[in-house]
Structures are given as C-alpha cells and as structure tokens.
Amino acid sequence: MHLARLWDSSRRLDGGYSLEGLTNDSRVMGVVPKELQKIGKRSMKTIFGRKKIKKDGSEGKITTIESVEVLQREDRELWISYSSLDSMSTLRLYESLKSKLEKKHWTFDGCPRGSLYDFYEEYWRPFGAILVKMETAGMLVDRAYLSEVEKVAVAQRKVAADKFQKWASKYCPDAKYMNVNSDTQIRQLFFGGIENRRNPGEFLPKSRALKVPNDVNTVTEGKKAPKYRTIEICSIVEGLKPEVFTASGWPSVSGDALRSLAGKLKTDLYTTEDAEDDEYVSDSEISVDDVEDATSYGTAYKAFGGGKEGKEACYAIAALCEICSIDSLISNFILPLQGNRISCKEGRIHCSLNINTETGRLSARAPNLQNQPALEKDRYKIRQAFVAAPGNSLIVADYGQLELRILAHLANCRSMLDAFKAGGDFHSRTAMNMYQHIREAVEEKRVLLEWDPQPGQEKPPVPLLKDAFGAERRKAKMLNFSIAYGKTAAGLARDWKVSKREADDTLDLWYSDRKEVKSWQREQKELAYEKSEVYTLLGRSRRFPNIASVSSKQWKHIERAAINAPVQGSAADVAMCAMIEIERNTRLKELGWTLLLQVHDEVILEGPSESADVAKAIVVECMSKPFYGTNILSVDLAVDAKCAQNWYAAK
DNA sequence: AAAATAAGCCAC
DNA sequence: AAACGTGGCTTATTTT
Structure with missing residues (x-):
C-alpha cells in the first residue's frame, strides 16, 4: 500500500501543515512543523497513524506508521517523493514498511519471484513513479x-x-x-x-x-x-x-x-x-x-x-x-470540478492516486476522478468536461470483461475460455449456455449470437440474441458481474425480487457449464481457512488475520472476499503491468504521449492529435501484452481504445 | 464550533 | 437470519 503516494496535506495551517491520507476506515494523520514549511524544501517528518476495526474483524490500534520524505509541489501541496529515494533510503523504507505492510494484510511469501522486496523493486517502484507523474500531469477541465x-x-x-x-x-x-x-x-x-x-x-x-x-x-x-x-x-x-x-x-x-x-x-x-x-x-x-x-x-x-x-x-x-x-x-x-481547491491555474485537475486497497487496485481522491458519472447516469455529460489541451487528443483504452477473463484463467474454466476464444458478445454466449431454448434457437439459426455488419447488409437477416432474448441476456450479464463478487442466492433474490428458490435455480444454470469456477471458489475458501490468505496472479496475497476468532457473519464476509480478492487483485496486477509497459514504451514517449489517469480497467493518455492513431495502436499492444510484451494468461486480453477530444466522446 | 456518524450515491 | 467485492465523497444530523 503505502509506497507511491501516501498522504495529502490539507490546508489547515495552524501551526503546521496537517497531513492526512488513506481511507475513511484507516485514516492517517500527522503534522509538518513550521520550520519545514519552506517552499521546495525537502523535509522529514514522522506521521502518526490510526486504524479502525474493519469488516473482516481485523482490528487496528493507534500506531506510528513511518517517517517519510516529504516534498512540496510547486503550486499545490505536500506530497511524498518516494520515487526519488536513493537505494539506501529505499532499503530503509522497505525494512520499516515491511512489518507494517504485513500487518495490513500484504505479504509476498507466495510470490513466484521471491520476496516483497523483489516485487517492490520490479513493480511498485516503477509503478509509484508513474503515479507521481500522472498526478503531476493532471487532467484539463473545461470549466x-x-x-x-x-x-x-x-x-x-x-x-x-x-x-x-x-x-x-x-x-x-x-x-x-x-x-x-x-x-x-x-x-x-x-x-x-x-x-x-x-x-x-x-x-x-x-x-x-x-x-x-x-x-x-x-x-x-x-x-x-x-x-x-x-x-x-x-x-x-x-x-x-x-x-x-x-x-x-x-x-x-x-x-x-x-x-x-x-x-x-x-x-x-x-x-x-x-x-x-x-x-x-x-x-x-x-x-x-x-x-x-x-x-x-x-x-x-x-x-x-x-x-x-x-x-x-x-x-x-x-x-x-x-x-x-x-x-x-x-x-x-x-x-x-469547478472549484479552486483542486484545480491549478491552467485548469488542470490533480488527484491523488493511492495504492491503499485490500486487493491492490488504486484509489483516487481529492478529488476522486475514478467515480465520474458514466453512460446513462451522466445526464449532464460531465465527462465531456474532461478535455485534451489544444492540439492534443485523449486516448481512452479499456479492457473488455477483464475480471471475467481473469476468473476464466484462474479457474481454468473450459466453457469460459472457449467463449472468450470464440469472441463476440460474452453475455449473449453466457445466456445461450444457460438456457436450452436459446441454444436451440441459435443452432436452428433463428437468432444470431452476434453480427458483424457486412458491406451491403443493413440489418441482420434474423434477430440478434440480445434482442430476441433480452431478459435472459440481462440476467446472464448480471450474473457474470455478480459471481466474481461472491454474490449469494439470497442477494440475487432480493435484487430481482424473486424467491430464493428461483434465484438458486438461476445460479445453478450459470454454474451448470462452469463447474471449474465452483470448485475454484471452494479452493479459495479453503485456502483462506488453512493459510489465512489468498493470492493474486503475481503472488501478492490478501491476508485474513485472526481468522480463528471471527464471528460467522465475519467469516461469510471473508469467504466472499477470498473469492473476490484473487480476481480483483489479479485484474489490478494486469492493469499495473500494462501501465508500466506503456510507460516503458519509448516510441510513445517520443511522440509525446503521457498517462493521465487509470480507472481500474481503463487508462487515459494525452498527446498530440497528429500521432493519436499511432499511439492508440501502441497502447492497445501494451495492454494486450502487459507482461514484458507477452500475455501469460490462457485467455486473450481484449482492449477497446478510442481517440477523442474529451472523455465522454471516447467512450 | 468541531468531530463523528448515518445514509446515500458515484465508479469499476 | 443470512445484504455483492473494492473504493471516495457529500449532506444532514447527532454527539462531544
């Protein structure tokens, strides 16, 4: 967690800068004394931390977290420059953070590449440097x-x-x-x-x-x-x-x-x-x-x-x-988004990007740019306000069904892997596999699973599955999204306002050709129980401390987390590697493209309009093969990328 | 008056 | 009985 960008300073200046960071559940606070408040001056300061009780029952107490190096950004606020630490400082930081990290559920004992330090050197340090750059770049907002x-x-x-x-x-x-x-x-x-x-x-x-x-x-x-x-x-x-x-x-x-x-x-x-x-x-x-x-x-x-x-x-x-x-x-x-608090003179808006989540995803704050309204919810087209500078364009690239692909890979689920290999609309395919009558309709060519418009064709010869069996497809889609989160029949019954029995049946249909997923989920629960941790693709683990002494309600939560963490965490691994790959690409750099933001399965870059198409192709390539130019998964990584003048237009 | 909590809503 | 995983943020209201 606390490597790239830990703290934010609020502008409460009584006696010093007060620093604040992380989430509501584990907030960290500290103070930078007056004598160290000179602009541009490096300073060291101890920051005190406070932890609260979390959902899974792990409890926190007030602890001193760490002494960290603090820099002042030219126009805004204090932040930590961890990327500029020399190797000795890095080592010290690592040593002192190690125990804290492990307490906070991070261990790397299962990491294929070795220790936490290796992982830190290989991934988190470059990743942290990227985050720092992204924060500094910021996004242009059309006020x-x-x-x-x-x-x-x-x-x-x-x-x-x-x-x-x-x-x-x-x-x-x-x-x-x-x-x-x-x-x-x-x-x-x-x-x-x-x-x-x-x-x-x-x-x-x-x-x-x-x-x-x-x-x-x-x-x-x-x-x-x-x-x-x-x-x-x-x-x-x-x-x-x-x-x-x-x-x-x-x-x-x-x-x-x-x-x-x-x-x-x-x-x-x-x-x-x-x-x-x-x-x-x-x-x-x-x-x-x-x-x-x-x-x-x-x-x-x-x-x-x-x-x-x-x-x-x-x-x-x-x-x-x-x-x-x-x-x-x-x-x-x-x-x-119009306020002065978070925007600079040029109208660029800088958020903080933190590695502070349980699963290894990023979070963004001050402001949180990861939860801007999207699609139908965006009735005022707020994303249209996020624009490229004159002469520039944005590239918005996102993975298609990243977490489902990860699940298919982790569980080695034949049916899912085949469906992804076949391509096309995954949710339609799920619906077909769930319902006999749909499968027959497809086999008898009464409906089309998916359709590529051929030249000369205006509309498909027979109805599309998603139109003919819209209700079933919607159900399949919701299940696809819910399963990886560990949703139970009871939850489905409530959402869909159907009986528990009905929800059970629908769930069984989903699992009917995906037995591997069911057994994989069972394995994860056992792992959580036996080793008190589960692992992501790159071997990061999420720990479940004091698992022996939790209530049954907490245990249920741990079970769902044990199913979800490897999926969500591995997706985060992929996204992180893709960003490192993008940052490493020299051609992209020569053309003048830089990363601005990541929204879990999506990245946004800005650069000169004239090279947008070239850059877009490179970004897609990086994201499709995020592990040093290869894809180590047993499933392809689909990437959809668009260039546009604003965020809304690029979706 | 400040801090804490409850409820709600946004994203993936 | 049984609430779907991970986050951040705002407003109104209650507590200190």
Whole structure:
C-alpha cells in the first residue's frame, strides 16, 4: 500500500501543515512543523497513524506508521517523493514498511519471484513513479462547459422541487419549506408513525419538528435573523409499506426505494427545456396511461387512494427522485470540478492516486476522478468536461470483461475460455449456455449470437440474441458481474425480487457449464481457512488475520472476499503491468504521449492529435501484452481504445 | 464550533 | 437470519 503516494496535506495551517491520507476506515494523520514549511524544501517528518476495526474483524490500534520524505509541489501541496529515494533510503523504507505492510494484510511469501522486496523493486517502484507523474500531469477541465451545465441542472432541479413541494404541501403545509435533501425529513413525510424493524416498539413519531435554514428573512430591529427555524413535518400517508430498510432499521428513502414507490414513470419532462410544459406533459402522460394500469405506477398509487391522487403522488415522488439525483450530480461533480481547491491555474485537475486497497487496485481522491458519472447516469455529460489541451487528443483504452477473463484463467474454466476464444458478445454466449431454448434457437439459426455488419447488409437477416432474448441476456450479464463478487442466492433474490428458490435455480444454470469456477471458489475458501490468505496472479496475497476468532457473519464476509480478492487483485496486477509497459514504451514517449489517469480497467493518455492513431495502436499492444510484451494468461486480453477530444466522446 | 456518524450515491 | 467485492465523497444530523 503505502509506497507511491501516501498522504495529502490539507490546508489547515495552524501551526503546521496537517497531513492526512488513506481511507475513511484507516485514516492517517500527522503534522509538518513550521520550520519545514519552506517552499521546495525537502523535509522529514514522522506521521502518526490510526486504524479502525474493519469488516473482516481485523482490528487496528493507534500506531506510528513511518517517517517519510516529504516534498512540496510547486503550486499545490505536500506530497511524498518516494520515487526519488536513493537505494539506501529505499532499503530503509522497505525494512520499516515491511512489518507494517504485513500487518495490513500484504505479504509476498507466495510470490513466484521471491520476496516483497523483489516485487517492490520490479513493480511498485516503477509503478509509484508513474503515479507521481500522472498526478503531476493532471487532467484539463473545461470549466466554462461545467458552468453552463450547472445552470441547466439548477433550473431542472427547481422545476422538480417546485412540483414536489407543491404536491406535498397539500398534505402537510410546512412541506413547502422542507429540505428535500434531508433523508430525515423525507422519511418523516412518508413513513411517520412506522415501527423500527430492528427495535420493535420504537416508532417514528407521527409528526416532528425539524430545522430548516431560515431564508425567510424576518428582520427584527437590532437582532439578526436566526440561522435556522423549525417547521413541523407530519406523516402524509397511512400504510405505505417500506420494502427496503436502512442498517438501523428505519425505512430507506434511497433513490431505489423512492422509485419503487413511484413506479416506472416516464419523467422525460425534465429533459425538455420547456419548463412551462410541466403540467401539460404529465397530464398527457396520465391520460395516455390506463387508469388502473398498476404496472406503471408504484406502491404509492394505492397508498394515496388510487385515482387522481394516486397518480399525482407517483409523479411527485418521481420528481423527488429527480431532485435527489440532480443534487447529487451538482454537489459531487459539477461544483467541485469547478472549484479552486483542486484545480491549478491552467485548469488542470490533480488527484491523488493511492495504492491503499485490500486487493491492490488504486484509489483516487481529492478529488476522486475514478467515480465520474458514466453512460446513462451522466445526464449532464460531465465527462465531456474532461478535455485534451489544444492540439492534443485523449486516448481512452479499456479492457473488455477483464475480471471475467481473469476468473476464466484462474479457474481454468473450459466453457469460459472457449467463449472468450470464440469472441463476440460474452453475455449473449453466457445466456445461450444457460438456457436450452436459446441454444436451440441459435443452432436452428433463428437468432444470431452476434453480427458483424457486412458491406451491403443493413440489418441482420434474423434477430440478434440480445434482442430476441433480452431478459435472459440481462440476467446472464448480471450474473457474470455478480459471481466474481461472491454474490449469494439470497442477494440475487432480493435484487430481482424473486424467491430464493428461483434465484438458486438461476445460479445453478450459470454454474451448470462452469463447474471449474465452483470448485475454484471452494479452493479459495479453503485456502483462506488453512493459510489465512489468498493470492493474486503475481503472488501478492490478501491476508485474513485472526481468522480463528471471527464471528460467522465475519467469516461469510471473508469467504466472499477470498473469492473476490484473487480476481480483483489479479485484474489490478494486469492493469499495473500494462501501465508500466506503456510507460516503458519509448516510441510513445517520443511522440509525446503521457498517462493521465487509470480507472481500474481503463487508462487515459494525452498527446498530440497528429500521432493519436499511432499511439492508440501502441497502447492497445501494451495492454494486450502487459507482461514484458507477452500475455501469460490462457485467455486473450481484449482492449477497446478510442481517440477523442474529451472523455465522454471516447467512450 | 468541531468531530463523528448515518445514509446515500458515484465508479469499476 | 443470512445484504455483492473494492473504493471516495457529500449532506444532514447527532454527539462531544
């Protein structure tokens, strides 16, 4: 973990820079004293660490982590230059880190190449140097674009908020002033009076006074207006049955829970610019829908008495969902990406890349560039704001089904390996292998597994599998994603809202021609139990300390982690090697291309537009053969790469 | 007023 | 009973 980029300094300058790093679960803090705060000066400082109890039961206590070398970056913040350490310092760092690393679940005893130090020398030191370069390079952000997007988002939020509050205030007058962003208030509104699921006997009050910001300026002479005032929020409906609960036993008011109340309504009214059409559009929606069409309305329909009121409730709740999702995009992405805190003068944005995960993946923070909205979720096309500098282009290259390929390799699963060898749409192929009737349809050429448009052909001669058997393919796809994470039948049953038995059957179908996966997973669990660790492709291990003294719940978590860690960790190994390979490529360097970001199975580079195509081919080559120019896996590594002016266009 | 927690949402 | 792995971050609310 702590090799490349450990700490971040916050700008709290009282008495010194305070350093902070890592995750919420194991945060590390320390201070750089005043006398070492000169710009550009190297300094040494002890950093103190704190650990918390983790999910698998390993417990932390307050420990001194390490003395590390700290540099000041010219324009931003303190960071550790570990890549510039000389060999003696490296050795010292290694010696002192070794025990800490092992405590933090990292060992390399199973590493085919030898000790932790070998691994460090061969992979982590060059990898760390790459991360440092990437952080320094940063990504260019188009702030003007974001500011336009912000206006649109704020306007759409207002439309939805007005709609919802107008509706809610019919049932509870003060709802006009409520904070729709407060889950407490929303919960009170819909579930007031309900019993806690975990603590029977504990009830949510029917009505409750809650604080809201006091924007109604009741200016009294000589007194400043109080910051908050209280409003009374009462339950507006009886007998709404919650389907999802939070950890503490109260009904969840997450987007998913609310959407299930509202039902599958088309709320495309917010994608049009005509806010005035609001009422009209929803009315037309209602008139088109059959009154008793229970499939398009959610559980709120009946709870609010059906009919007009029921419909209005569903549309209002749908609007509430809109508000929440818009708010989330604004406050998590649109605003911070424009902020000064994380951007430099040139408009390039620099995150921290850390090797601090259990599996060896990277994490990114300040800001986290690895969780920018993608695909349908990216309704404001936020990724379009990540652009190449003038004259430059971005290359975005990602692996196709990396983790599934890793799983196929690790488990040596014939069926999966064959499917990958055959190429084409893996999920369709999974669906075919799962369902007899699909297989027959394919064999009798009633549907096409996949289709390469030939010149002269406009559409396939027979339907594609993914269209003809969409539901089955979707199931197969979800299973493909879930299996490697160790999902159980119970979890599937809940997600799909089917019986446990049904989920079991579907799971059996998935495993029916993938027996090797099942036995591989069993082996991993045994390994975890017998050796207290499991291994990745390159021999890194994830440890499960004090495995003997864990509860059954913790043991279940360890089992799933034991299945997941080799897959996720090996994928991380592949991604790391690919990046080292890219960095090592001299041609790419001559052409002026540099790595900017990694998002687990995806890398982003920037360089001159004129050499984009050449560079793209090189990147694909590096990623396909990431181990010193070869691919040691028994499965091909598919890479999809695109060049474009921005991140959105390249996906 | 600051720190901690709960809940939620984003990514792969 | 039984919640899918790995992360970061924001807001509202409660605790100190």
